[in-house]
Amino acid sequence: MNGVLQDASESQTNAPLFSVIILNWNGRHLLEECLSSIGSQTFRDFETIVVDNGSTDGSVDWVKERW
Numbered sequence: 001m002n003g004v005l006q007d008a009s010e011s012q013t014n015a016p017l018f019s020v021i022i023l024n025w026n027g028r029h030l031l032e033e034c035l036s037s038i039g040s041q042t043f044r045d046f047e048t049i050v051v052d053n054g055s056t057d058g059s060v061d062w063v064k065e066r067w
Contacts (some may be wrong), residue, residue: 026056
């Protein structure tokens with residue numbers, strides 16, 4: 001059992017320390033400032049995940065093009 005737990009923790013050594021999750025629905029006008037603010041942080045051991053809920057304002061295309 002101890003070997004299983006050790007193997008699991010070893011496989012996560014390259015994983016980000018934490019995730020920043022942004023929920024979006026037609027918030028294109030807010031995304032640039034939000035993502036720029038996150039990107040300007042000096043701490044780098046994280047991932048950013050944008051979850052879109054069917055936006056019709058071009059949010060998805062904008063994120064794909066810019067980030």
